[in-house]
Amino acid sequence: MIRRPKKPLDPSALAKADDDFYKAHPEMVNNGKRTSISTDPTDPCADILREEWMDNYVANGGKVEQVTLPSNKVGCTKTSCPQTKNTLSEKEANQLFKELKANKNIPFDYPVDCCYSRAHSMCRTIENKGIGCQKLWYFDQGWGTNDGKASLHPHKPDGSAVSFPDSVTGNSEPIAWVYHVAPTVKVKKADGTIQDMVMDPSLADRPLTKDEWKTIQGNPKGAYEEVTDSNPYFSNKKLGYYEPDPDMKETCAQLEKHKKDRGVARSLATKKP
Amino acid sequence: MLEIGQSQIQALEEAQTDRFISSLANHLRLAFNDQFRNYSNADLLRFVHSCYVWANNYGAETEYDVRRFSEFVVIYGSHMNEDHVWIDRTLTRDDISGQEKMDILDNLEVQFIRFSL
Numbered sequence: 001m002i003r004r005p006k007k008p009l010d011p012s013a014l015a016k017a018d019d020d021f022y023k024a025h026p027e028m029v030n031n032g033k034r035t036s037i038s039t040d041p042t043d044p045c046a047d048i049l050r051e052e053w054m055d056n057y058v059a060n061g062g063k064v065e066q067v068t069l070p071s072n073k074v075g076c077t078k079t080s081c082p083q084t085k086n087t088l089s090e091k092e093a094n095q096l097f098k099e100l101k102a103n104k105n106i107p108f109d110y111p112v113d114c115c116y117s118r119a120h121s122m123c124r125t126i127e128n129k130g131i132g133c134q135k136l137w138y139f140d141q142g143w144g145t146n147d148g149k150a151s152l153h154p155h156k157p158d159g160s161a162v163s164f165p166d167s168v169t170g171n172s173e174p175i176a177w178v179y180h181v182a183p184t185v186k187v188k189k190a191d192g193t194i195q196d197m198v199m200d201p202s203l204a205d206r207p208l209t210k211d212e213w214k215t216i217q218g219n220p221k222g223a224y225e226e227v228t229d230s231n232p233y234f235s236n237k238k239l240g241y242y243e244p245d246p247d248m249k250e251t252c253a254q255l256e257k258h259k260k261d262r263g264v265a266r267s268l269a270t271k272k273p
Numbered sequence: 274m275l276e277i278g279q280s281q282i283q284a285l286e287e288a289q290t291d292r293f294i295s296s297l298a299n300h301l302r303l304a305f306n307d308q309f310r311n312y313s314n315a316d317l318l319r320f321v322h323s324c325y326v327w328a329n330n331y332g333a334e335t336e337y338d339v340r341r342f343s344e345f346v347v348i349y350g351s352h353m354n355e356d357h358v359w360i361d362r363t364l365t366r367d368d369i370s371g372q373e374k375m376d377i378l379d380n381l382e383v384q385f386i387r388f389s390l
Contacts, residue, residue, distance in 0.1 A: 004379070005383075006304070007304065007344040007347075007348060008305075008348055009382065009383070009386055011386055014383065014386055014387065015387075018387060036384050036387075037380070039377050039380035039381055039384070040377075041372075041373050041376030041377055041380065042373065050380070067337060069337065070335070071335035071336045071337030071338065072335060072336055073334050073335050073336075074289070074290055074293050074325065074334060074335065074336055074339055075286040075287065075289045075290035075293070076286070076289065099368075129370075
C-alpha cells in the first residue's frame with residue numbers, strides 16, 4: 001500500500017508543503033534555490049523524502065489516496081498474472097547492474113566504508129523492480145572477536161590494491177575490510193544452469209560469481225561467507241547478530257554521511273603538494 | 274481435473290479489461306467531473322479505451338499505471354506529449370518500464386506545478 005496525491009494536485013497545498021519541507025531541510029537550499037528531491041522512482045532514499053513531503057502536503061490540506069501495489073496487468077486473470085521475478089537472463093542481469101551503478105546517490109567510489117548501506121539500498125531498488133534478491137556477506141575468520149583482522153584486501157582488475165585518500169593525512173592508502181556485503185540475484189546462464197551473481201559496482205563493472213567476488217577481496221584463509229535474505233541491514237549468523245532497517249532511515253543517513261566523508265578525504269588529497 | 278482452454282482464458286481477459294475500463298471511466302467522472310460533464314457514458318468509455326491503448330504503447334500496462342496515464346491525459350490534454358517536453362522525454366525513454374515512466378511523471382508533475390506557481 002502506498003500513498004499518492006489525488007489528481008488533480010492542489011497547488012496551494014503543494015506550495016505550503018514545499019515551504020514546510022525546505023524549512024526542515026536547509027541543506028537542500030543553496031543560495032536561496034531549492035534543490036528538488038530526486039525523481040528516480042527506484043531510489044529508496046528519495047522515497048523517504050517524498051513521504052516526508054507528502055506528510056506536509058496532507059497537513060496543508062492536500063488530499064491523498066491509498067494504492068495497493070503491485071497492480072494487476074489490465075485484463076490479467078489468475079492464470080496469467082506476472083509474479084516476482086526470481087531468475088534473470090544474463091542480459092537482464094547486466095542491464096540491472098548498469099542501472100544500479102548509475103545511481104549517483106550511492107557512493108560506489110568510497111571503498112573505505114558503506115558497503116552495508118550500499119547493499120541495503122540496492123536491494124530495495126532491485127525489489128522495487130519486481131526482482132527477488134539476497135545478500136552475500138563475507139567475514140574475516142575472527143570477525144566480532146578479539147582475533148578479528150582487516151584481512152580482506154580488495155584489488156583492481158590489474159592486480160593493484162584498491163586505495164583511497166586517508167581522511168586525516170590525505171595520503172592514498174590501500175583499503176582493508178573486516179567484512180564486506182553485496183546483493184546477489186539468480187541468473188540463468190547460457191548452459192541453462194542457475195547461478196547466484198553478485199551485484200557490486202564498488203568492486204567490478206559487471207555481475208560477478210561468488211568465487212570471483214571473493215577472489216577480488218584476496219580470499220584470505222579462514223574467511224567465511226554467509227547468505228541471508230534481503231532484510232537485514234547487518235547480520236552475522238555465526239555470532240547471532242541481526243540488525244534491520246525497515247524504514248531505511250539509517251541506510252539513507254549513512255549514504256549521506258559517507259558521501260560527505262568521501263568529499264572531505266578527496267579535498268585533502270588534492271590540497272597535498 | 275478442470276482444464277481451461279486458451280479461448281476461455283482470452284474471454285476472461287477481455288471481460289476483465291471491459292470491467293477495468295468501466296471502473297476507470299467511473300473514477301474519471303468522479304475525479305474530473307467538470308471535464309466530463311458533457312461526455313455521455315459511451316463517449317467516456319471510448320476516451321478511456323483510447324487512453325488504455327495509448328498507455329500500452331508506452332509500456333504502461335497495469336491497472337494503476339493505465340489509470341495514472343489516463344489522468345495525465347485528462348489534465349494535460351491529448352497532445353500532452355507534444356505540449357510538454359518533460360512528458361514526452363519520459364514516455365519515450367526505452368531504458369525503463371512503463372511503471373517507472375509513470376512514477377517519474379508523478380514526481381516531475383510536482384516540480385512542474387512548483388515552478389509554474
